[in-house]
Amino acid sequence: xxxxxxxxxxxxxxxxxxxxxxxxxxxxxxxxxxxxxxxxxxxxxxxxxxxxxxxxxxxxxxxxxxxxxxxxxxxxxxxxxxxxxxxxxxxxxxxxxxxxxxxxxxxxxxxxx
Amino acid sequence: xxxxxxxxxxxxxxxxxxxxxxxxxxxxxxxxxxxxxxxxxxxxxxxxxxxxxxxxxxxxxxxxxxxxxxxxxxxxxxxxxxxxxxxxxxxxxxxxxxxxxxxxxxxxxxxxxx
Numbered sequence: 001x002x003x004x005x006x007x008x009x010x011x012x013x014x015x016x017x018x019x020x021x022x023x024x025x026x027x028x029x030x031x032x033x034x035x036x037x038x039x040x041x042x043x044x045x046x047x048x049x050x051x052x053x054x055x056x057x058x059x060x061x062x063x064x065x066x067x068x069x070x071x072x073x074x075x076x077x078x079x080x081x082x083x084x085x086x087x088x089x090x091x092x093x094x095x096x097x098x099x100x101x102x103x104x105x106x107x108x109x110x111x112x113x
Numbered sequence: 114x115x116x117x118x119x120x121x122x123x124x125x126x127x128x129x130x131x132x133x134x135x136x137x138x139x140x141x142x143x144x145x146x147x148x149x150x151x152x153x154x155x156x157x158x159x160x161x162x163x164x165x166x167x168x169x170x171x172x173x174x175x176x177x178x179x180x181x182x183x184x185x186x187x188x189x190x191x192x193x194x195x196x197x198x199x200x201x202x203x204x205x206x207x208x209x210x211x212x213x214x215x216x217x218x219x220x221x222x223x224x225x226x227x
Contacts, residue, residue, distance in 0.1 A: 033215060042220035043156065043204060088156065092216075099208075100146065100169055101216055103156040 006089060006104040014112055019076045021107040023089030024069075030092045030099065032065055032072050037086045037106075046074075046087075079111045115139045117219035119205050125225045126195055134190045134222045136205030145188045146206040146216060147180065149173070156204065162188065195226045 006023045013019055023032070034046040049056045049065045049072065056063045062075040076083055086108050090101040118137045126132050138145050147159040160170040162180055179191045188207075192199055202223050206216040 035218070040202075040223075043218040045215050045217060048215050090156075099144070100158040100161055100171075101148075101156075101206075102158065103148075105155050 006087070006107045008107060009105065010108045010110070012110045012112065013079055015079060015081055017079055017111075019079050019083070019109055019111070021074045021087050021089075021109070023072045023074070023104050025072075025089075025091045025102075025104075026070060027091070027093050029067075032063075033090045033092065033101065034061075034063060034072075034074050035088045035090060035103075037088065038084075039086075043088070076109075079109075081111050081113055083109060083111050085109060117205055117207055117217050119203075119219035119222050121222060122220065123223045123225075125227065128197055128226055129194050132192050132195055132224065134192075134203050134205075134224070136188045136190070136219055137186055138188055138205065138207030139209075139217055140186070142207035142209050142217075144168075144208045144210075145180075145182070146208075147190045148204045148206065148218075149201040150204065150221075151198075151201045159190070159203075195224075197226050200224055200226045 029051050031048050031050045033048045035043045036046050037043050047058045047061055047063050049063050060077045065072045086106045088106045089104045092099050092101055120135045145162040148156050150156045158171050160174045160180055161168045177193045181189050202221045204221045205219040208214045208216045
Protein backbone atom coordinates (compact mmCIF):
# COMPACT_ATOMS: atom_id res chain seq x y z
CA UNK A 1 0.00 0.00 0.00
CA UNK A 2 1.05 3.58 -0.50
CA UNK A 3 2.01 6.11 2.12
CA UNK A 4 -1.17 7.73 3.38
CA UNK A 5 -3.70 5.35 1.93
CA UNK A 6 -7.27 5.85 3.06
CA UNK A 7 -10.21 3.58 3.30
CA UNK A 8 -12.90 3.46 2.39
CA UNK A 9 -12.45 5.17 -0.96
CA UNK A 10 -16.07 6.24 -0.86
CA UNK A 11 -18.61 6.48 1.93
CA UNK A 12 -22.26 7.36 1.73
CA UNK A 13 -24.26 8.00 4.90
CA UNK A 14 -27.42 9.70 6.08
CA UNK A 15 -27.37 13.07 7.78
CA UNK A 16 -26.97 12.66 11.51
CA UNK A 17 -24.90 9.49 11.25
CA UNK A 18 -21.23 9.28 12.10
CA UNK A 19 -18.57 8.90 9.42
CA UNK A 20 -15.28 7.14 10.05
CA UNK A 21 -12.35 7.28 7.66
CA UNK A 22 -9.08 5.44 8.10
CA UNK A 23 -5.58 6.18 6.94
CA UNK A 24 -2.50 3.99 6.91
CA UNK A 25 1.06 5.07 6.32
CA UNK A 26 4.49 3.49 6.15
CA UNK A 27 7.23 5.77 7.46
CA UNK A 28 8.00 7.51 10.74
CA UNK A 29 6.15 10.78 11.03
CA UNK A 30 6.35 14.09 12.86
CA UNK A 31 2.62 14.55 12.61
CA UNK A 32 -0.41 13.58 10.58
CA UNK A 33 -2.87 16.08 9.24
CA UNK A 34 -6.38 15.75 7.84
CA UNK A 35 -7.61 17.99 5.08
CA UNK A 36 -10.94 18.45 3.41
CA UNK A 37 -11.51 19.28 -0.24
CA UNK A 38 -14.80 20.21 -1.81
CA UNK A 39 -15.05 19.17 -5.43
CA UNK A 40 -12.46 20.99 -7.52
CA UNK A 41 -11.62 23.41 -4.75
CA UNK A 42 -8.77 24.07 -2.34
CA UNK A 43 -7.55 22.12 0.65
CA UNK A 44 -8.89 23.11 4.03
CA UNK A 45 -6.92 22.03 7.06
CA UNK A 46 -9.05 20.22 9.62
CA UNK A 47 -6.81 18.91 12.34
CA UNK A 48 -3.20 18.01 13.11
CA UNK A 49 -2.16 15.24 15.47
CA UNK A 50 1.43 14.96 16.57
CA UNK A 51 3.32 11.67 16.73
CA UNK A 52 3.27 11.69 20.55
CA UNK A 53 -0.50 12.20 20.69
CA UNK A 54 -3.08 9.45 20.55
CA UNK A 55 -6.33 11.32 20.22
CA UNK A 56 -7.46 14.82 19.42
CA UNK A 57 -10.82 16.55 19.17
CA UNK A 58 -12.01 19.60 17.32
CA UNK A 59 -15.73 20.29 17.33
CA UNK A 60 -17.42 17.32 15.66
CA UNK A 61 -14.08 15.85 14.60
CA UNK A 62 -12.16 13.21 16.46
CA UNK A 63 -8.81 11.96 15.25
CA UNK A 64 -6.87 9.02 16.60
CA UNK A 65 -3.31 8.03 15.85
CA UNK A 66 -1.69 4.65 16.44
CA UNK A 67 1.98 4.92 15.60
CA UNK A 68 2.59 1.24 16.34
CA UNK A 69 0.13 0.32 13.61
CA UNK A 70 0.96 3.36 11.51
CA UNK A 71 -2.67 4.26 11.20
CA UNK A 72 -5.06 7.10 11.92
CA UNK A 73 -8.78 7.55 11.86
CA UNK A 74 -11.01 10.56 11.41
CA UNK A 75 -14.47 10.46 12.92
CA UNK A 76 -17.07 13.04 12.00
CA UNK A 77 -19.99 12.90 14.38
CA UNK A 78 -23.57 13.95 13.63
CA UNK A 79 -22.77 14.48 9.97
CA UNK A 80 -24.43 17.17 7.88
CA UNK A 81 -25.02 17.47 4.17
CA UNK A 82 -22.39 20.25 4.17
CA UNK A 83 -19.78 17.68 5.23
CA UNK A 84 -19.97 16.17 1.75
CA UNK A 85 -16.41 16.42 0.43
CA UNK A 86 -13.21 14.45 -0.05
CA UNK A 87 -11.08 13.91 3.01
CA UNK A 88 -7.34 13.35 2.85
CA UNK A 89 -4.78 12.40 5.40
CA UNK A 90 -1.30 13.78 4.93
CA UNK A 91 1.83 12.69 6.73
CA UNK A 92 4.68 14.98 7.67
CA UNK A 93 7.59 12.56 7.53
CA UNK A 94 10.77 12.43 9.53
CA UNK A 95 13.26 13.13 6.77
CA UNK A 96 15.89 15.66 5.96
CA UNK A 97 14.81 18.58 3.85
CA UNK A 98 11.66 20.61 3.93
CA UNK A 99 9.13 18.39 5.68
CA UNK A 100 6.89 17.79 2.71
CA UNK A 101 3.41 16.38 3.17
CA UNK A 102 2.58 13.08 1.57
CA UNK A 103 -1.11 12.82 0.83
CA UNK A 104 -3.30 9.78 0.76
CA UNK A 105 -5.74 8.82 -1.94
CA UNK A 106 -8.69 10.28 -0.08
CA UNK A 107 -12.14 9.22 1.01
CA UNK A 108 -15.11 10.70 -0.81
CA UNK A 109 -17.82 11.27 1.74
CA UNK A 110 -21.40 11.86 0.69
CA UNK A 111 -23.91 12.84 3.33
CA UNK A 112 -27.49 12.53 2.16
CA UNK A 113 -30.51 14.29 3.58
CA UNK B 114 -7.36 35.39 9.74
CA UNK B 115 -4.34 35.43 7.42
CA UNK B 116 -4.46 33.14 4.45
CA UNK B 117 -2.42 32.02 1.49
CA UNK B 118 -3.55 33.57 -1.77
CA UNK B 119 -2.87 32.43 -5.32
CA UNK B 120 -3.26 34.03 -8.73
CA UNK B 121 -4.59 33.42 -11.23
CA UNK B 122 -7.39 31.10 -10.19
CA UNK B 123 -7.50 29.62 -13.70
CA UNK B 124 -4.98 29.67 -16.51
CA UNK B 125 -5.29 28.26 -20.00
CA UNK B 126 -2.15 28.04 -22.10
CA UNK B 127 -0.84 26.44 -25.25
CA UNK B 128 1.61 23.56 -25.08
CA UNK B 129 5.17 24.85 -25.11
CA UNK B 130 4.32 28.19 -23.54
CA UNK B 131 5.77 29.42 -20.27
CA UNK B 132 3.49 29.99 -17.30
CA UNK B 133 4.10 31.64 -13.96
CA UNK B 134 1.86 30.80 -11.05
CA UNK B 135 1.89 33.24 -8.17
CA UNK B 136 1.38 32.80 -4.48
CA UNK B 137 1.46 35.11 -1.49
CA UNK B 138 2.19 33.03 1.60
CA UNK B 139 1.16 34.02 5.11
CA UNK B 140 3.41 36.88 6.11
CA UNK B 141 5.32 35.42 9.08
CA UNK B 142 5.79 32.00 7.51
CA UNK B 143 9.24 30.80 6.56
CA UNK B 144 8.68 27.57 4.62
CA UNK B 145 6.95 27.45 1.28
CA UNK B 146 5.70 24.62 -0.87
CA UNK B 147 4.15 23.80 -4.20
CA UNK B 148 1.95 20.78 -4.73
CA UNK B 149 -0.14 19.69 -7.65
CA UNK B 150 -3.23 17.58 -8.11
CA UNK B 151 -4.05 16.08 -11.46
CA UNK B 152 -7.81 15.74 -11.87
CA UNK B 153 -9.12 12.79 -9.92
CA UNK B 154 -5.75 11.97 -8.41
CA UNK B 155 -4.09 12.66 -5.11
CA UNK B 156 -2.15 15.74 -4.15
CA UNK B 157 1.56 15.41 -4.98
CA UNK B 158 4.48 17.30 -3.53
CA UNK B 159 6.59 19.28 -6.01
CA UNK B 160 9.05 21.40 -4.06
CA UNK B 161 9.82 23.00 -0.72
CA UNK B 162 11.65 26.28 -0.29
CA UNK B 163 13.33 27.84 2.72
CA UNK B 164 15.82 30.65 3.19
CA UNK B 165 15.77 31.48 -0.50
CA UNK B 166 16.67 28.04 -1.70
CA UNK B 167 15.05 24.74 -2.56
CA UNK B 168 15.22 22.36 0.38
CA UNK B 169 13.60 19.37 -1.30
CA UNK B 170 12.06 18.53 -4.66
CA UNK B 171 10.26 15.57 -6.12
CA UNK B 172 11.04 13.73 -9.32
CA UNK B 173 8.19 15.64 -10.94
CA UNK B 174 10.09 18.89 -10.40
CA UNK B 175 12.44 18.61 -13.37
CA UNK B 176 14.40 21.27 -15.25
CA UNK B 177 11.19 22.70 -16.69
CA UNK B 178 10.15 23.89 -13.26
CA UNK B 179 11.62 26.65 -11.15
CA UNK B 180 10.61 28.57 -8.06
CA UNK B 181 11.48 32.01 -6.87
CA UNK B 182 10.73 34.40 -4.05
CA UNK B 183 11.43 37.60 -5.91
CA UNK B 184 10.43 40.26 -3.43
CA UNK B 185 9.92 38.89 0.09
CA UNK B 186 6.18 38.42 -0.29
CA UNK B 187 5.50 36.55 -3.52
CA UNK B 188 6.44 32.95 -4.19
CA UNK B 189 6.26 31.86 -7.80
CA UNK B 190 6.30 28.60 -9.72
CA UNK B 191 7.44 28.81 -13.32
CA UNK B 192 6.93 26.11 -15.91
CA UNK B 193 9.18 26.94 -18.85
CA UNK B 194 7.64 24.89 -21.63
CA UNK B 195 4.31 23.43 -20.65
CA UNK B 196 3.21 19.94 -21.63
CA UNK B 197 -0.29 18.53 -21.82
CA UNK B 198 0.43 16.46 -18.72
CA UNK B 199 1.14 19.62 -16.71
CA UNK B 200 -2.61 20.25 -16.65
CA UNK B 201 -3.52 20.13 -12.99
CA UNK B 202 -4.50 22.16 -9.97
CA UNK B 203 -1.41 23.73 -8.41
CA UNK B 204 -1.46 24.52 -4.71
CA UNK B 205 0.89 26.74 -2.81
CA UNK B 206 1.33 26.19 0.91
CA UNK B 207 3.26 27.81 3.72
CA UNK B 208 4.17 26.98 7.29
CA UNK B 209 5.76 28.87 10.12
CA UNK B 210 8.26 26.37 11.54
CA UNK B 211 9.52 22.92 10.69
CA UNK B 212 8.29 19.73 12.28
CA UNK B 213 5.35 20.76 14.39
CA UNK B 214 3.19 23.08 12.43
CA UNK B 215 0.34 22.95 10.00
CA UNK B 216 0.80 23.71 6.33
CA UNK B 217 -1.76 26.24 5.11
CA UNK B 218 -2.86 25.88 1.54
CA UNK B 219 -3.97 28.45 -0.97
CA UNK B 220 -7.10 27.97 -3.06
CA UNK B 221 -5.11 26.71 -6.03
CA UNK B 222 -4.56 27.63 -9.67
CA UNK B 223 -6.21 25.40 -12.20
CA UNK B 224 -3.86 25.09 -15.17
CA UNK B 225 -5.09 23.75 -18.47
CA UNK B 226 -2.55 23.09 -21.20
CA UNK B 227 -4.01 22.72 -24.70
